[in-house]
Amino acid sequence: MSEHIVSSYDNDLENLRRSIAEMGGVAEKMLAEATEALVRRDTTLAQAVIVADKRLDVLQREIEERSVLLIARRQPLAIDLRETISGIRVAGDLERIGDLAKNIAKRVVAISDQAQPQKIVLGVQHMSDLVQEQLKDVLDAYASRDTAAAHDVWERDGAIDALYNSLFRELLTYMMEDPRNISFCTHLLFCAKNVERIGDHTTNVAETIHYLATGEAPAGERPKNDASNYATVLPGA
Amino acid sequence: MSEHIVSSYDNDLENLRRSIAEMGGVAEKMLAEATEALVRRDTTLAQAVIVADKRLDVLQREIEERSVLLIARRQPLAIDLRETISGIRVAGDLERIGDLAKNIAKRVVAISDQAQPQKIVLGVQHMSDLVQEQLKDVLDAYASRDTAAAHDVWERDGAIDALYNSLFRELLTYMMEDPRNISFCTHLLFCAKNVERIGDHTTNVAETIHYLATGEAPAGERPKNDASNYATVLPGA
Structure with missing residues (x-):
């Protein structure tokens, strides 16, 4: 579409999409860097993640308020209205992802002085790698309105929950x-839980993409495999 | 106001308020019952909490969609627009509170077969009692648009974070x-963390009440006293 026929309303929607893409980029970077900080025990990097979260909070509030103003001014219907609601929902999920990554970064500061076998951290890293892939895929699916790719992300959340469950027991x-x-493992447990919850938020985004395309929530139950809420381990087991 | 002079728009807003009040009631009950289930090791009550969460999810989606439709149809300005944005935000916080209470209930099922000294649970119960009071007060403040009461809730969150911190170490x-x-204490740690996060969501609601009244976020930093992200305990310490 050439620039002169783009309406002001399209411009507003385009700005909304751009802000969400920016939030997605910040959230991805925060998760990657929080994980790297954890693996390398890098408190400087961890502090950078903590600071980055402020940008995400500002962006979310802006998206929320601009979306609502856009609805009030333009009175969009059907698909355009869904696009705006979806924007508010996705911004909410990305803000929560940032909070969870920030919490991992704070824990990196807590455990920086504790010498522990590195292999314990590797399970969390592996899980984070998978979730980072999910997050990237779901952000791409959102940008390209690809419901098939979104459904794929939605189905893969079960694998992350299963991984969290085994890490919890370990x-x-x-x-x-x-x-x-x-003390060290308790902080890692919370880190792993945060990563698992980031996975849940990517699943939320996948559901929002489905809603955006169809106006409905996805059929069927989420593929939850998180049995860790029920898990117990006995000493010597 | 007698019924015949109430405009259709006021009716819409009134319905929105009523739905939020219903969500608040469900969320309060879920937290109270999840805590009671934890203290009494009552898995039947815990299951009831898990089921109740579905109602909260449905109500949140309804509020979100109805608010946005209301904005699109009525093009409210200033205070009425803020009322609708606030409704979406508060519904989001109450939905998260329900999730966190449900997670406590799931853990009650996990630890139901473990005999442990009851006094360990009492710290979580005490913290939950304080948070339940905060939740009740902030819902009252939202219903009556009482910014002074909201500010009071906002300030008290620091005490809950301090309590969580000491419970974490214990x-x-x-x-x-x-x-x-x-195994048992790990589940209690997550329960305590959930209660602390419910406290954070009541603080969010307090901030929304301030925004509703003034159009601005509260000045100053949140009174966070949560040092547990940084806390470590050494054996024998």
Whole structure:
């Protein structure tokens, strides 16, 4: 579409899309850097992640208020209205992803002085790698309105939950083996839980893409495999 | 105001307020019952909490969609527009509170077969009692548009964070004393974290009340006292 026939309303929607893409970029970077900070015990990088979260909060509030003004001024119907509602929802999920990444970064500061076998951290890193891929894929799917790709992300969340579940048990086992691991592993448990919840938010975005295309929530239950809420590990087990 | 002079727009806003009040009631009940289920190890009550969360999800989506339709149809300005944005925000916080209460209920099921000293649970109960009071007060403040009461809730969140911090250390100490406590105490740690985050969401609602009245976010930083992200406990300490 050449520039002179683009209406002011299209411009507003385009700006909304651009802000959400910016939020997506910040959230992706925060998760990648929080994980890198955890693996390398890099408190400087962790502090940078904590600071980056402020930008995400500002962007979310702007998107929310601009979307609502856009609705009030333009009175969009059907697909355009859904686009605006979807923008508000996706911005909310990305803001939460930033909060969770920031929380991982804060924990990196907490455990920076504790010498622990690096292999315990690798499980969290592996899980984060998978979630980063999910996040990238779902942001691409949102930008290109690709419901098939969104559905693919939606289905893969079960694998992340299963991974979290096994990591949860593994970390509990380390704690039982040696009480000196408890403090460190507790922070890792929360880090892993944060990564799992970031996975849930990518699933939310996938559902929003489905809603954007169809006006409906996806049929069927989410592919949840998170049994860790029910998991217990006994000493010596 | 007698019924015949109430405009259709006022009716829409009134319905929005009523739905939010219903969500608030469900969320309060879920937190109270999840805590009671935890203290009494009552898995039947815990299951009821898990089921109740579905109603909250439905109500949130309805509020979001109805608010946006209301904006599109009525083009409200200034205070009425803020009322609608605020409704979307508060509904989002209440939905998250329900999720967190549901997660506590799921953990009650996990630890139901473990015999542990009841006193460990009492710290979580005490924290939950405080948060329930905050939640009640902030919902009242929202219903009556009482910014002074909202500010009071906002300031009290620091005390809950401080309590969580001390509970975090206490639970880590129990884990170090006896590895048989680890599995149980890990679930309690997550329960306590959930309660602390419910406190954060009540603070969000308090901020929304301020925004509703003034059109601005509250000045100054949140009174955060949550040092537990940085806390570590050493064995024997």
